[in-house]
Amino acid sequence: MDPFQNAILFLESIRKYINPDLVKYLDRLKTPHNVYKTTLKVGKNSYLAFRSQHNNALGPYKGGIRFHSQVTESEVKALSLWMSLKCSIAGIPLGGGKGGVVIDPKKVNVKELEEVSRAYARFVAPHIGEHVDVPAPDVNTNPQIMAWMLDEYEKIVGHHALGTFTGKPLEIGGSQGRTKATGFGGVLAMQYLLNTLAQDKKYEWAGKPKSQITIAIQGFGNVGYWFAQIASDLGYKVIAVSDSKGAIYVHDGLDPKATLDCKREKGSLAGCYCVGGVCDLKKGKPLSNDELLELDVDILVPSALESVINSQNAKKIKARVVVEMANGPVTPEADAILHKNKILVLPDIFANAGGVTVSYFEWVQNISGWYWKEEEVDERLDKLLKKAFEALWQEYQRLKNVTFRQAAYIVAVNRILTAEKLRRPTS
Ligand code: NAD
Numbered sequence: 001m002d003p004f005q006n007a008i009l010f011l012e013s014i015r016k017y018i019n020p021d022l023v024k025y026l027d028r029l030k031t032p033h034n035v036y037k038t039t040l041k042v043g044k045n046s047y048l049a050f051r052s053q054h055n056n057a058l059g060p061y062k063g064g065i066r067f068h069s070q071v072t073e074s075e076v077k078a079l080s081l082w083m084s085l086k087c088s089i090a091g092i093p094l095g096g097g098k099g100g101v102v103i104d105p106k107k108v109n110v111k112e113l114e115e116v117s118r119a120y121a122r123f124v125a126p127h128i129g130e131h132v133d134v135p136a137p138d139v140n141t142n143p144q145i146m147a148w149m150l151d152e153y154e155k156i157v158g159h160h161a162l163g164t165f166t167g168k169p170l171e172i173g174g175s176q177g178r179t180k181a182t183g184f185g186g187v188l189a190m191q192y193l194l195n196t197l198a199q200d201k202k203y204e205w206a207g208k209p210k211s212q213i214t215i216a217i218q219g220f221g222n223v224g225y226w227f228a229q230i231a232s233d234l235g236y237k238v239i240a241v242s243d244s245k246g247a248i249y250v251h252d253g254l255d256p257k258a259t260l261d262c263k264r265e266k267g268s269l270a271g272c273y274c275v276g277g278v279c280d281l282k283k284g285k286p287l288s289n290d291e292l293l294e295l296d297v298d299i300l301v302p303s304a305l306e307s308v309i310n311s312q313n314a315k316k317i318k319a320r321v322v323v324e325m326a327n328g329p330v331t332p333e334a335d336a337i338l339h340k341n342k343i344l345v346l347p348d349i350f351a352n353a354g355g356v357t358v359s360y361f362e363w364v365q366n367i368s369g370w371y372w373k374e375e376e377v378d379e380r381l382d383k384l385l386k387k388a389f390e391a392l393w394q395e396y397q398r399l400k401n402v403t404f405r406q407a408a409y410i411v412a413v414n415r416i417l418t419a420e421k422l423r424r425p426t427s
Pocket of ligand 1: 139182218219220221222223224242243244245289303304305306325326327352353355356
């Protein structure tokens with residue numbers, strides 16, 4: 001189904017829960033404020049490019065730029081809407097935006113990639129700025145690409161403007177703690193939930209010692225790896241991880257750093273059964289990606305792709321909690337099945353908001369010219385996400401029969417619509 005239409009349908013499904021004095025503004029979220037598109041010409045090649053600015057009632061538009069062969073206008077619009085909600089639930093003063101270029105970065109050389117990045121910056125330059133719209137990396141874009149875009153943008157405006165892009169290299173205004181922020185935020189989110197559930201007899205399991213809380217993670221890239229590493233450092237038992245080539249299972253709990261080193265050396269996770277710094281073929285076994293999702297674990301963490309838990313496999317999910325680190329890993333049909341089976345889902349707009357929150361910190365540091373230590377970044381992230389969780393939990397408890405996803409949307413939408421009402425009550 002069309003991703004943007006899907007997002008709109010979900011918004012409609014929570015209409016009845018929106019504050020009565022705000023609901024008349026809900027339709028304002030159904031159309032992005034601006035959608036820019038063009039064809040970037042680089043040498044003999046052409047690339048379709050988009051920037052969607054969804055809503056800026058809470059602050060400047062904010063959102064990544066995706067380089068992928070499957071990028072569509074509808075996907076970029078849907079992602080920009082989710083960014084509005086993500087910034088709102090995280091309690092940061094930013095709106096929602098997203099960009100995309102239809103390109104397979106693996107098929108172009110570095111020179112071409114730089115030219116495409118600079119062409120994209122020229123395309124969006126009239127529409128972005130520190131206080132207008134602040135892009136960042138997303139799928140297949142990285143700090144180097146942000147550096148090229150920033151450089152091109154500054155040439156056009158004729159002055160430094162570090163706060164116009166986030167996710168930059170540390171040397172040119174990036175923030176400490178950004179690389180691990182999404183995974184770290186996800187572990188914090190999981191911990192707030194476990195600590196809260198543990199107070200309720202119904203969820204006694206959540207109070208088990210950390211070393212007995214089992215975790216399976218799909219995806220071992222930036223998000224999956226950091227989730228595994230931080231959870232493991234805190235004492236949780238990560239028993240399975242996967243990448244695009246397959247999954248591994250280590251009964252005693254795996255060592256994420258040694259596993260990553262082993263994967264880098266061998267090119268895949270296969271056989272990387274590493275415990276306490278030692279990798280030994282006897283300590284684990286291979287699994288398929290489907291088997292990982294269906295493991296009987298306490299926490300399942302999809303950190304790779306969208307729609308991996310769907311109507312085909314939702315009934316087979318045995319985890320007690322799903323922490324959505326990827327964007328949109330659970331389809332609407334699967335969400336209903338998980339809810340029926342009493343599996344709690346921490347929704348993406350909250351669970352993976354650590355990344356955009358530290359991007360916000362980067363923006364604050366760039367604007368103020370005052371840079372923070374990593375511990376300071378981590379501490380501020382913990383404070384903001386904890387506050388966000390408390391609001392989400394309160395709404396979840398107050399409304400009783402809603403899912404976490406609905407509760408998160410309701411909190412986020414009410415905040416944006418309150419700003420809409422204050423700014424433009426009658427237009
Ligand atoms: P990444 O490219 O670093 O890692 C993706 C991982 O998924 C890789 O290990 C890859 O091998 C694995 N993978 C691909 N196909 C798979 C499959 N079929 N089964 C199992 N694993 C598979 O990407 P990332 O930055 O870690 O992002 C992962 C997800 O998190 C994406 O959905 C992204 O939109 C979302 N996200 C990322 C951030 C961030 O700050 N990086 C923030 C918010 C959301």
